[in-house]
Amino acid sequence: MSTPSLTHPMLPEASHDEMAQQLFIRDLKMWLGGEIEPLQGEIARKLDPGPSHNDRDAEAFARLHEEPAFRSWAGMFRASQEIMWDDIWRSVERQADALDARADAVSLGSLKLDPDFKAPAYLVDGHVHIMPGGYDLDAPGVKQGAMMDRGGAVYMLGRNGGFLNDGRGKTVLAHVYALYPDLAPRRILELGCGVGTSLLPLAQAFPEAESYGLDVGSSMLRYAHARAGHLGVAAHFVQGSAEQAPFEDGSFDLVFSAALMHETSAEAIERILAESHRLLRPGGVAVHLEVPSRYDELDLWSQIRSQVERDYNNEPAWQAATSADYAALMRTAGFKDVAVGFQDAAWAPAPGQGGFGSESKGVFRSWFVTSARR
């Protein structure tokens, strides 16, 4: 992060002191994760009620809360996240006018906001990642998107493509090359595009295509539109829900999502998969990328860790999204030949690389993917 080579003009800058704050919080998070978390794992194993217990993970999670060392770790884990947002919010607020001016300076593609749109309850009642205001806040100008973008880069600790944070999108592209090499999409849609980090690699790989990003927040989408424009990409950003996307049946050749499901709900996941089927023309391709862990295969501590994310970092559907039977859900959504597996994290995707298989290589090395042709 100290030498941001992979960056873009809309990214909020950090002053000398703001950079020091952000590096501090990144390093505090790394220390908590690297030094203290393994100890929590050992404590969890000591408190393990054993494989015969019928609610093993939940019971161990409850027992951990009786252990002060766990509570202080959990408290500090969340404090670091809250401080990160507070630091970033202040920094964005300081430069809000400059960011809005920069946003106004380009206009490629389009932006379509819906003043009557209501975001789904799971995003409104609990702000994901405890980001103040949440994804859908209609903050003035581009502020909320700027906070999300800068926060995402600090949060990812530079493991997902620096300030471009585009590792997930590149991996979706690698998957398309691996399994659907003949696909030449004319219309692409990303469901839950956020600030557009994952959409851009697809839009850039298929410059002839019209690329659309759908998400819930107006400030976030204003930022996404400006960000894409400054990176020279003419993409179209639309406000709406992935559960009921404001597009016609059969109007896309490629519909994808990246790290969307675990921030929704069990019911929403089913509806979003069905939407991806409805939106595709026959022969079109749906790709859904998620975190690589599968809940049942996780060791006890990792299961507990995901409950920590759910309860203390507002990742509402983490467990639902990592336990879902995507092959079955995709078939219910109307798809026939469904691929389910892991795609190697790709940094320079190109046709002919493959990289899709049934084994995960671990977090940030693989992503879970389900895909199918309509």
Next chain:
Amino acid sequence: MPMECCRVNLPPPTAGRREITGLSVIEDQALSMIAALASELAVARERIDTLERLLDANGTLPRAQVEAYRAEGEAAQQREGLRHSLIAKVFRPLRDASRRALEG
């Protein structure tokens, strides 16, 4: 004491923040204040480090001059601003907890 010098808009509130079972609300605040303090200290040390390196590279600040310095006038006022924003940052959990108590 109204801190007119450094009034900033407050960040939007965060929805759905749960209590950590068994962690008292006040322990929760204390942890956060300690982390924020450590952050402030890290920032200050980096800044001093920057200054010392630049001064050293440019070759001209006798240490005694630093020791003898006292802030006055505008400099004193600016320092007050620094102190006030440090307080607002470190003790943020107190304000957040009060806001939550008022909302809930």
